[in-house]
Amino acid sequence: MPIYARFIDEKDTQQKNAALGQPAHSSSTYSLDKGGYVASWAVDGKIANLELCFISDFELSPWIQINLGGHYIISFIRLYNRQDVLEERLHDLSLLVSQDGYSFTVCGFFKGPGITKQVVEILCEDNVLRNIVRLQITDGLNNILCLCEIEVNISL
Structure with missing residues (x-):
């Protein structure tokens, strides 16, 4: 299974964002700001206002x-x-997918490091029905994961 990422130029109109407004959870939430940077901000669809980001x-x-x-x-x-x-x-990010929330399969990977205002697509060639997506940093010792928006694109 190839594992890679690519830069994009425009949205593919034959896709649907299955993550929009769906329940999102995280291993932690950045706690130094009382407002928090909750996981649900990463699936709110607010691409025009990317200041409200999820931060672990x-x-x-x-x-x-x-x-x-x-x-x-x-x-x-x-x-x-x-x-x-x-x-x-944004670095060493694994895309993991699951049918049950317990057993995960690596579906793609982004090495990074990320750059400002970057939009990245991680391709998934799993071709199996999945209902849970996890994005996880897999290298380093003291990491913070920050994502301003996540779209899970499925073919129509």
């Missing part, structure tokens, strides 16, 4: 997980990185 706390392998509310064959994941600073925190 410092940890070894932070993750964010989305329950898609149904089983789909996932084409690719589109990630919107930070728009301001610390964009390099």
